Amino acid sequence: MDCIFCNIIKGDIKSYTVFEDEIVKVMMDINPVSNGHMLIIPKKHFVNLEDIDIKTLSHIQEVAKDMFKLLKDKLNIDGLTLSQNNDYGQEVKHYHLHLIPRYKNDNLKMSSNNKKDDIKTIYEKIMK
Numbered sequence: 321m322d323c324i325f326c327n328i329i330k331g332d333i334k335s336y337t338v339f340e341d342e343i344v345k346v347m348m349d350i351n352p353v354s355n356g357h358m359l360i361i362p363k364k365h366f367v368n369l370e371d372i373d374i375k376t377l378s379h380i381q382e383v384a385k386d387m388f389k390l391l392k393d394k395l396n397i398d399g400l401t402l403s404q405n406n407d408y409g410q411e412v413k414h415y416h417l418h419l420i421p422r423y424k425n426d427n428l429k430m431s432s433n434n435k436k437d438d439i440k441t442i443y444e445k446i447m448k
């Protein structure tokens with residue numbers, strides 16, 4: 321299987337590595353949404369949230385906390401948005417958590433003007 325993130329982990333492709341341990345690598349996103357945009361990727365290949373195990377997932381969250389502190393200390397960020405795509409919208413099919421630094425007045429917004437059903441209808445579908 322040819323996976324770009326597995327190739328990065330193997331060292332076949334270079335990356336700007338911020339941190340690594342036995343379980344994860346944290347690297348700069350090659351096409352950043354904002355200054356300091358990083359990705360936390362597990363060294364073992366998991367496709368998505370369905371696939372990954374809880375132990376690895378909780379380690380990723382621990383590392384995210386450390387990176388938040390690092391970004392605050394080094395880049396003086398005002399906030400941090402975590403995002404993680406699964407299946408549709410997921411370009412690289414190797415689990416990764418985006419750490420997207422926020423800066424006051426940066427105007428980064430998730431699109432909110434796309435068509436949506438009313439909350440009650442959706443809530444009832446979820447709770448049924």
Ligand code: AMP
Pocket residue numbers: 324333335347348349350351352359404405409410411412413
């Ligand atoms: P997603 O759409 O959630 O799968 O996001 C994939 C992310 O991986 C994108 O933000 C890309 O910019 C990033 N990316 C792709 N190739 C590389 C690479 N070689 N090094 C660092 N980031 C990469």
